[in-house]
Amino acid sequence: NAGVTQTPKFRVLKTGQSMTLLCAQDMNHEYMYWYRQDPGMGLRLIHYSVGEGTTAKGEVPDGYNVSRLKKQNFLLGLESAAPSQTSVYFCASSLGLARNEQFFGPGTRLTVL
Amino acid sequence: GEDVEQSLFLSVREGDSSVINCTYTDSSSTYLYWYKQEPGAGLQLLTYIFSNMDMKQDQRLTVLLNKKDKHLSLRIADTQTGDSAIYFCAESMNTGFQKLVFGTGTRLLVSP
Numbered sequence: 625n626a627g628v629t630q631t632p633k634f635r636v637l638k639t640g641q642s643m644t645l646l647c648a649q650d651m652n653h654e655y656m657y658w659y660r661q662d663p664g665m666g667l668r669l670i671h672y673s674v675g676e677g678t679t680a681k682g683e684v685p686d687g688y689n690v691s692r693l694k695k696q697n698f699l700l701g702l703e704s705a706a707p708s709q710t711s712v713y714f715c716a717s718s719l720g721l722a723r724n725e726q727f728f729g730p731g732t733r734l735t736v737l
Numbered sequence: 738g739e740d741v742e743q744s745l746f747l748s749v750r751e752g753d754s755s756v757i758n759c760t761y762t763d764s765s766s767t768y769l770y771w772y773k774q775e776p777g778a779g780l781q782l783l784t785y786i787f788s789n790m791d792m793k794q795d796q797r798l799t800v801l802l803n804k805k806d807k808h809l810s811l812r813i814a815d816t817q818t819g820d821s822a823i824y825f826c827a828e829s830m831n832t833g834f835q836k837l838v839f840g841t842g843t844r845l846l847v848s849p
Contacts, residue, residue: 628779664745666825666841667780714779723768724829726837728779 625650628729630715636735637705645700645732647715653727655720656698657682658690660711661731667714673698674720705736741828741840748846755813757843759826764807766828771800771811774823774842783811783824813845821847 628649637643647656654675659667669682673692687709689701698717702709712733716726742760749755761769767788772780786793786800786809793800799812809826823842830836 664841666741667839669836672836716780723785724837725770725782725785726780728772728781730777730779 627651628715628717628727630713630729630732632732633730634733636737637702638737639706641705642701642703643705643734644702645713645715645734647698647700647717647729648696649698649715649717649727650696651717651727652695653717653719654695655718655724656692657716657718657726658688658698658700659714659716660684661714662711670700670713705734707736710734710736741826741838743824743826743840743843745841746844746846748848749816751816751818751847751849753816755811755816755820755845755847757811757813757824757826757845759809759811759840761807761809761826761828761838761840763828763830763838764804766830768829769800769802769809770827770829770837771798771809772825772827772839774825776822780825816845816847818847818849821845 631646657672658670668684671690676695679690691699715729718726770785771783773783774780797814801810825842827837827839
């Protein structure tokens with residue numbers, strides 16, 4: 625099993641450009657999450673999904689959109705990138721049970737110039 | 738608020754014990770977790786504790802939970818250089834689904 629994978633690993637964008645980050649999991653997990661990690665701020669939840677075809681806003685959703693068309697994939701889109709979106713983005717998945725152990729991908733480092 | 742607080746930095750010598758502390762906010766949290774992040778990698782679950790427990794031991798790791806003070810700690814015995822990483826505590830919050838709220842992370846540096 626590959627677990628949770630993310631593409632790309634690194635990306636540099638100019639302000640105003642758009643891009644999509646892809647997350648894939650092969651553990652048949654119902655729940656998937658997108659976080660951003662910034663220095664001194666821990667992980668903040670951007671959006672999450674509790675099943676195929678569903679999405680919901682997390683703590684910091686502005687400027688991002690998501691889609692979960694297939695159970696194994698969760699896409700994070702930036703329509704018009706801003707320097708404030710420079711961050712490391714992590715995808716995670718979980719079974720969604722009470723214990724809710726989340727499994728994380730390796731991260732995508734995004735720089736917006 | 739949903740603040741989970743940790744000290745930012747801890748430095749120890751190889752062979753010593755490390756204690757990383759965390760305070761959380763939600764007294765109804767069912768599970769509390771410790772995650773480890775090595776450089777350039779994602780977070781990996783180290784251990785967790787159920788809220789009705791005071792202590793959990795797992796090889797070199799000991800988790801202590803003080804529910805009255807909402808305080809969680811992770812003790813690493815015989816700390817090794819390979820333990821150098823960022824350690825995050827997280828609490829589960831029942832907000833319709835089991836949301837995890839992470840602390841800011843404690844960077845542990847182990848020197849030889």
